[in-house]
Amino acid sequence: MDLLRSLPIGLYLEQPQTWMHKLDPRVKFIWLMSFLTTYLFANNLWRILLVGLLIAMTLIARIPRRVWQQQMGWLLMLCFFVLVIGAVTPDGLGISYQPRLPSAGVVKVNPQTTPQATAAPKLENSTKSSKDYKYTLFEAGPVRVTRRSLNLSIRLSTILFTVIYSTNLYLLTTAPEEITSAMENLMQPLKRFKVPVTEITLTLTLSLRFIPLVLEEIQNLIRSVMTRAINWKKLGLKGGAKVWLLVAERLLQNLLLRADQMANAMTVRGFTSPNEHRVEWYELKMRSRDWWAILILVAFWGVRFVIGNEA
Template sequence: MDLLRSLPLGLYLEEPQTWLHKIDPRVKFAWLMSFLTSYVLANNLWRILLVVALIIATLIARIPRRVWQQQMGWLLMLAFFVLAIAAISPDGLGIDNQPRLPANEQILTQQAFSKNPVPKPAVEKKEYSYVLFHEGPVKVTRYSLSLAVRLSTLIFTVIYSTNLYLLTTAPEEITSGIESLMQPFRRFKLPVTEITLTLTLSLRFIPLVLEEVQNLFRSVMTRAINWKKLGLKGAFKLWMTVAERLLENLLLRADQMANAMMVRGFTSPNEHRVQWHDLRLKGHDWLAIATLILFWGIRLAIGTQV
């Protein structure tokens, strides 16, 4: 089991360099925020379109199949299970449906002619059913299906859009872009550089956490522990020991990282600034911005929830 390969969360894909890698990190950050915020007060059609857009963007970017296949597969499977479970779950409205017309239509006809002797043209009746499917204990209503679509698409959009951003953007580019966007906050004496430095270290720390979890998991598996003999109490005590060891190793890694920075004379982010990237908008960046404007135009046109 290799967590760094089977669960590539927060990892940067250095090779091959796709067209998503070449876009300015500030533009990609705007796209990420658009995916995360356009979901608010949107209809189900727009939510489904967001999922389709993420899948198409992954395919046309020519990201290696080994990178996205397993993770996208797990996310789609999770979204499908959430869709199925939420669709058949009670919607919580507690609506008792009653027919719009009385059981005896002759009574309605007599009342209509007694009040208004002039006959009215017949109006075509449209069948409406709040319950879409009901077979035994399985019951799917319009509201439960709508709620299921919202939950499943939300899970996929939030997780996969964030992972696609981290996959195609280096941690240094992310921090440089966010620091550039946060420059106006310096007027309010907000420690922008310290915040971006903390973000850089946290992004660099994610692979270390996965590595420590992987090493501890392998150490437990190689000891051929008889779990049945341990029982529930013994297994819980063992995993608590593993969790304690994991915390100790992570604190040790953090201390080593801090000592490495102190040895190199690091005292303040403002005094040891490193210009990682030259942030300049190019032709493909302006094209991405124009596409983003079109994205929001379509969102306001067809994606608003009625």
Template sequence: MDLLRSLPLGLYLEQPITWMHRLDPRVKLAWLMSFLATPLLASAEWRLLLVGVLIVLTLASRIPLRVWRQQMGWLLLLAVYVFSLVAIAPDGLSVEPRPRLPENELAFVQQPNTVPKPAPPQSWFNPFQAAPKEQTQLANQLKRPELRQPTDYQYVVFQRGPIRVTRRSLDLAIRVGTLLFTLIYSTNLFLLTTAPEEVTAGLEDLMRPLRRFNIPVTEVALTLTLSLRFIPLVLEEFQNLIRSIRTRAINWKKLGFRRTIQVCLSVAERLLQNLLLRAEQIASAMKVRGFTSPNQHRVEWHQLILKRFDWLALVVLGGFWAARLAFG
């Protein structure tokens, strides 16, 4: 199962058990939805604050360094890379419009009614010849007077050579980078401290009012539980097939494109057959144990009871949303 241990995201940390493990899964689902919903239409300061809150929660929960360094490190590098790429990209507002009307309409109206005589034609054309004095004076009159900037506001934040960072590109870079980190890492932190059975139990409890509309909530929760349990089996079968191919020492360069495709199709067929066999074994095991319907054979892995620490987390969540509405 080396493939499962090498995956950096989406793993459940069994040991050590931190205070985030002891939280009720419904409370953690509420916090997760809050982290996913509050960045919408939020300011850049609030988005940066969310990133800081996630990092502080990771450090305060005393998750081992080997775990969050592998999961948070690459994600931070990806967020910084996206931030720098979007910051130096064109913001779309640097297009120079050309007005149809004169720049200085007052000077244009005050021109004399008599049209100046055209310059005599030259015997030969010289593109580098300077313009006549009358045309230069007329162009100077029609220019709009330069106004001094009343404040220290600058649209261009940084510019050196071809690299140009504007206020709009900087704001867009902060939004994209922080949103990428918040969406991925908040979900990963939830899966890191919540067992798959707790996730399904919390979802089933929160979806209980949907039973009034004849929605099979228990069947949905059971299907989700089986799918979460089936993912490691899929990865294990895939890893076993890869190891079987490596032991045969196939020379892919001599096979050619056509034979390589045939080998890949045969491996995919074998993988599908093994997965169907595993699914049939799980179904047979459920039938042997007398499983007929989820409502009659419910297995409670966890008793969902809100404790004192859970209520404290809900109170902090209320303050979190109040701060978002007031300052975010």
């Protein structure tokens, strides 16, 4: 079991270098924010298109299959279960839908009067359209799928996939140093309001560097438990819970130890403040492909306002 290879969540893919790696980190960050904000007040069609667009971008970028297969597969499976469970659960309304127009047999039409004769076809058409509308889409025993429950399940499952996978795709194709430089460059106007931009970006860099250490510690502890060949049936539920509590306690101790080692390493190197020890991590420079990405982003927002607005 190798979590760093089988499930590389939040890790940077150094090789191979795809076209997404070569984009400016600021442009990729704006794209990420667009994915997370266009979802607001959007219809279900746009939400499903966002999921399809993220999958298509992964395939077009030619990211190795070993990198995205498991994490995308598990995430799609999770979203599918959320969709099914959300669709069959009660929608919270608890109503029995009744048509607002009377049935066709109740309407009496006098053929001798011209206005009523001309209005009868219109009333029949409206009655037919009202019959076509069904609030309950599927019902079989205790299972009942309504329009509202299906709408809520689509919203929940698509936002779960969009938020998690778009962020993971950004971290997968952008080095921590590039993210730090992009964030610091975009947050420069906040310095006028005395916001500690440099300290925030330094904390972000350390947290991104700390993700592989967390996965490594979890992996080592799971391997240590597996190699001891514990008889879980003999321990029972209470004994198994005690073992995993000890593992969680040991994990917390190891992570605190790693954090203390990083702090000591910075202290030994004479680090006192980010402003006095500035390091240029990455050279930010806009190229032609970045401008093309911005133009596509403008078209992306245009399509969002044309077909993505919620009715």
